[in-house]
Amino acid sequence: MGGAERNERKRRQAQLGSRGKPAVAKHKPADRKPVIIGVVVVVVLLGAVLGGVIYTSNKKNATEGANIAAKDTTELDNAATGAAGDDANYPVQRDAAAVLVGQKSAKVTLDLYEDFLCPVCHEFENNYGDALTQHVKDGSLRLRYHMLPLLNNSSDPPGYSMDSANAGLCAADAGKFPAFHLSLYDAQPAEGSRGWDKQQLAKLGQDLGITDASFKSCVESGKYDSIIQSVFDKTRTTAYLQQDINGQTGFGTPTVAKGHEVIDTSDPKWLDAVLANPS
Amino acid sequence: MLDGIGAVARFGLAAVWLVSGFIKASDLNQTYIAVQAYDLLPAGAVSAVAGAVPFLELALGVLLLLGLGTRLTAVVSAVVLLAFIGAVAQAWARGLSIDCGCFGGGGQVSSGDTSYPQEIARDIGFLVLAGWLIVRPRTLFAMDGWLTTRNAPVEPVDTHGRT
Numbered sequence: 478m479g480g481a482e483r484n485e486r487k488r489r490q491a492q493l494g495s496r497g498k499p500a501v502a503k504h505k506p507a508d509r510k511p512v513i514i515g516v517v518v519v520v521v522l523l524g525a526v527l528g529g530v531i532y533t534s535n536k537k538n539a540t541e542g543a544n545i546a547a548k549d550t551t552e553l554d555n556a557a558t559g560a561a562g563d564d565a566n567y568p569v570q571r572d573a574a575a576v577l578v579g580q581k582s583a584k585v586t587l588d589l590y591e592d593f594l595c596p597v598c599h600e601f602e603n604n605y606g607d608a609l610t611q612h613v614k615d616g617s618l619r620l621r622y623h624m625l626p627l628l629n630n631s632s633d634p635p636g637y638s639m640d641s642a643n644a645g646l647c648a649a650d651a652g653k654f655p656a657f658h659l660s661l662y663d664a665q666p667a668e669g670s671r672g673w674d675k676q677q678l679a680k681l682g683q684d685l686g687i688t689d690a691s692f693k694s695c696v697e698s699g700k701y702d703s704i705i706q707s708v709f710d711k712t713r714t715t716a717y718l719q720q721d722i723n724g725q726t727g728f729g730t731p732t733v734a735k736g737h738e739v740i741d742t743s744d745p746k747w748l749d750a751v752l753a754n755p756s
Numbered sequence: 757m758l759d760g761i762g763a764v765a766r767f768g769l770a771a772v773w774l775v776s777g778f779i780k781a782s783d784l785n786q787t788y789i790a791v792q793a794y795d796l797l798p799a800g801a802v803s804a805v806a807g808a809v810p811f812l813e814l815a816l817g818v819l820l821l822l823g824l825g826t827r828l829t830a831v832v833s834a835v836v837l838l839a840f841i842g843a844v845a846q847a848w849a850r851g852l853s854i855d856c857g858c859f860g861g862g863g864q865v866s867s868g869d870t871s872y873p874q875e876i877a878r879d880i881g882f883l884v885l886a887g888w889l890i891v892r893p894r895t896l897f898a899m900d901g902w903l904t905t906r907n908a909p910v911e912p913v914d915t916h917g918r919t
Contacts, residue, residue, distance in 0.1 A: 630799070
């Protein structure tokens with residue numbers, strides 16, 4: 478017996494029962510309109526549920542296979558120095574689960590804690606990314622990027638934060654972290670959306686000119702996932718990184734620190750102040 | 757008179773479902789975040805619930821607006837509302853700091869910005885509307901009424917398939 482048929486019978490029985498006068502109802506066997514209405518209601522509701530799930534999934538998967546636009550910092554070089562340049566004019570190296578960008582001789586080193594899915598980090602990069610890059614290029618600033626999976630459960634399916642953090646380290650191994658970082662923030666997926674998958678992250682690296690064959694396998698195998706996770710677990714409980722976030726104490730992204738001191742970036746001139754006061 | 761009160765309850769609940777469903781359906785990413793914040797379901801189920809709930813709400817709203825199968829629709833509405841109340845209550849009990857996402861929004865909020873009692877009270881209010889319609893589904897301006905008043909059987913039909 479089909480489910481619909483069973484439901485129909487159940488509903489009919491329920492209606493007969495609820496009417497309180499089943500004997501009377503039984504004498505009117507033509508009264509099947511309530512049953513038909515009930516079936517229509519069930520079909521409409523089930524259709525809405527199934528249709529909703531399918532529609533939502535299709536809508537979210539629309540970005541599958543799309544390319545992440547490749548952005549590099551060359552334009553910025555041209556604007557800043559009038560000369561064509563590339564990421565290679567300053568050192569980029571992976572340091573465990575972090576990426577060190579800039580000259581060792583820089584007077585100021587800042588730690589940046591970010592998540593590729595975090596909208597406030599995107600805003601931060603929009604506001605200060607160019608200035609940070611310019612100071613890295615002129616040798617006055619060195620940055621240690623910590624890309625963390627704070628919002629790992631906030632993509633659908635979960636995992637974009639970790640996949641992108643890992644891919645960032647893979648790109649750092651290939652010397653292309655700054656462009657990779659810039660491209661991912663420019664193409665940042667919304668929280669709750671699908672995010673970019675590992676194939677798309679690997680393709681971005683290739684589009685940015687990474688030719689090393691190990692890059693793709695690094696991204697797709699999640700080579701640095703476990704070290705990122707252990708560093709993240711340690712970072713989020715580090716005492717000096719705890720901040721007051723809307724009345725709660727905790728670790729959040731973005732966080733900027735100099736040594737063991739968190740920098741308050743709510744003042745738009747914070748970077749100038751930090752650079753003017755190296756110590 | 758009572759049919760009039762019923763109609764008010766029906767249209768009221770229909771408006772609630774249509775508005776909340778529309779807001780949720782227009783930002784499906786945010787709806788995922790809202791469901792995820794309850795921290796109740798595995799990721800795959802969060803995805804399914806976040807996909808289904810907005811459209812289930814819209815369907816309930818349309819059925820109530822039409823007054824089609826009012827009692828059954830009200831029963832389903834009540835079940836959905838009870839599930840919402842249960843979800844908010846467990847978030848409150850576990851000390852989560854989330855917005856219920858009842859009418860859009862949702863997700864983590866700071867601990868001072870939660871409003872669990874208000875959210876539950878509001879849902880109980882909606883539950884009262886559904887309760888009225890379950891107990892007394894006859895209302896004015898309902899398809900149910902038009903369909904059943906013209907109920908003039910010409911010949912008996914055996915609905916059990918026995919001839």
